[in-house]
Amino acid sequence: MNERIKELIFETDEWLESNAQSDKWEREMKFAELIVSKCIALMDVNYRGDMYTGDVFACEYNNCINEQVETLQDYFGVNK
Numbered sequence: 538m539n540e541r542i543k544e545l546i547f548e549t550d551e552w553l554e555s556n557a558q559s560d561k562w563e564r565e566m567k568f569a570e571l572i573v574s575k576c577i578a579l580m581d582v583n584y585r586g587d588m589y590t591g592d593v594f595a596c597e598y599n600n601c602i603n604e605q606v607e608t609l610q611d612y613f614g615v616n617k
Contacts (some may be wrong), residue, residue, distance in 0.1 A: 545571045580606050591594045 549568045580602055586593040593599055609615075 541573070541575075545575065570613075570615050572583050573609060573615050577606050582608075 539596045545568060548566060548571055583602055584599050585596060586599075
């Protein structure tokens with residue numbers, strides 16, 4: 538199994554420990570939410586910017602990434 542998926546399962550298990558009343562459905566929902574959140578986070582780090590200052594460029598590429606992130610957040614109802 539992919540190591541990243543194992544990490545998400547571990548995060549889900551940690552969440553379950555603090556939410557003892559959860560059931561299988563809640564576990565699956567949390568796992569799916571973590572996957573979507575990780576996808577959004579990965580997209581966020583792909584903005585193009587100045588490698589010395591960290592300033593993000595105002596360009597079509599970054600606008601496109603921002604729109605994709607917002608679309609995923611709205612569609613799945615999750616935040617970064």
